[in-house]
Amino acid sequence: MNKYTLTLYVTGESKKSKKAIKNLMNLCKKVTFDTYSLEIVDTLKNPVRAEKAGVIATPTLVKESPLPVKRIIGDLSSEEKILSSLDFPPVPERDSTEGK
């Protein structure tokens, strides 16, 4: 199974950044845990990293592997589009009896 390497670039603790992080966390809960690694980079604290990655707008989510590299921009509120854009496998439907 290909391991997904994701990096979310945000700018400080702005409303936009918080919203993107919250949306991404919600999305990650729905994806099988061992299929991805996620890093959140604050471009204010680590501007060199953003420059090196060529990120000029935030919030930007970058899928570094598997190739091809893909990046999406915005507050990550559109889950289905994000999953299909990043070539993530479809989220399995949860068993309704799970956890009961």
Add this chain to the structure above:
Amino acid sequence: MKILDKNDGEKVEDDSPINCYERDEVDESQISKATVIFSEDGNIIFWSKTAERIFGWTAREVAGKPFSFILYRQFSEVFHKEVMIPTLQNEPVGIAQFTILLGVRKDGGRIQLSISADRWSFDGKKSVVVYFKGIKECDTNMHRYESANFNLLKLMEQNVFEGITIVDKTGMVVYMNHATEILLNRKSEDLIGNYFGLPMVTGKYINIEIIKPDRSVRNVEMRSAEVIYKGEKAYFISLRDVTEKEILKAKLEELAFRDKLTGLFNRSGFMFLAEQQIKYAKRIRHDNSRCEMPDVAMLFIDVDGLKYVNDNFGHKRGDSLLCTVAKLQTNTFR
């Protein structure tokens, strides 16, 4: 090391690392994929005629050069990590993997490449053979209008104040107008062929931040639409700097919601916050029906004798009293 001279076909002695370059044997103009062989260290040791056609460099010019020489800077690391290493280690991920990278041509232009790679033994040494296929060239000359509406487009290009950018279906910038250059404080030559990102929400404004080269941040409204550009799906993105507007909005909110003398919330501010807190309390109760805490509580504080202070010591002292009480409140409550 022997090679066939590219001009007259005679064998000449050369120190070039390229030792196999039999150009006349195959009509490569019919081959769409360029074959390039990299040594274990990532240096070019074979450069086909098709590679010359796609990239513009001759074999002699690229001989011994690292792969970063022909790849756009941000893809060098990816190429090393995802193509060279796995292929050399014979891992499945590297073999015949199909992916898209951005190459740099001799004339400075950029070209999207699809590649496949495989492990190879060249002169008995471990190497990697990569097949590059040029998909499309990126338009680095945005002033080259081909339509009859040349003048109109040129006028729009130069006079529209809203930043307009077109990214292809991979999120790569294929066009940007002059206003975008000003907004981003970057030259179009530096950005065309670079990845801006795919907008996920189309048809309405979303707020993003733009990081300028001096690392300052601007708040920008972005609106995008799916379009067909040069026969392919693309995104038309308009960018509007709203930094000043947001600062002004914050100032207006401050003026509308706070009392100028004490800095405390005024009636409007109180109503806004109270409505927010009541909604929040209702949601908490809805989420946790066992919660026994009251929904919301209100505390009323009055200053006795303010009129007496105003009448006997003047309004200035009265104001000072109010400020002192406000300071006590802000220090005590959240």
